[in-house]
Amino acid sequence: MRQPLSKSFYHAFMGIVATIKKERNIKIHLGFMIAVILCGIYFQLTKTEWLICMVLFGLVISLELVNTAIEAVVDLASPDYHELAKLAKDGAAGAVLVSAIASAIIGLAIFIPHLLSKL
Numbered sequence: 001m002r003q004p005l006s007k008s009f010y011h012a013f014m015g016i017v018a019t020i021k022k023e024r025n026i027k028i029h030l031g032f033m034i035a036v037i038l039c040g041i042y043f044q045l046t047k048t049e050w051l052i053c054m055v056l057f058g059l060v061i062s063l064e065l066v067n068t069a070i071e072a073v074v075d076l077a078s079p080d081y082h083e084l085a086k087l088a089k090d091g092a093a094g095a096v097l098v099s100a101i102a103s104a105i106i107g108l109a110i111f112i113p114h115l116l117s118k119l
């Protein structure tokens, strides 16, 4: 059944809120995000650098939301140990890890030159 667009947005927003409440990892990512924004303001990042940061924030947070959704579905479908459940959970967690490592490397490439220019 189709639901109004405003209701879809409401459910999507509540999904984000529920994940933030439930998952420790997304809180850590949000903490890093706030730290990067504060550092970005301090170092006066260029427009392109801000856009790159925004894409990376979106990527990591989105993957964390998908990871939590996969964990919930796996717990529902396979409460007992199963190799496929393990593959699904570990693969989803791996996707978050890959995006976080890539973001950290790109973040360092953006911030280190700004840091050096201040010395």
Ligand SMILES: Nc1ncnc2c1ncn2[C@@H]1O[C@H](COP(=O)(O)OP(=O)(O)OP(=O)(O)O)[C@@H](O)[C@H]1O
Binding pocket: 023, 025, 071, 074, 078, 079, 080, 081, 082, 083, 085, 086, 089, 090, 093
């Ligand atoms: N039903 C299952 N079958 C097989 N392995 C599982 C199952 N549930 C969890 N695991 C294994 O245990 C690991 C931890 O899962 P668990 O659900 O306890 O934590 P998590 O919710 O994935 O972790 P976090 O909340 O920190 O992201 C998984 O990555 C997976 O390797």
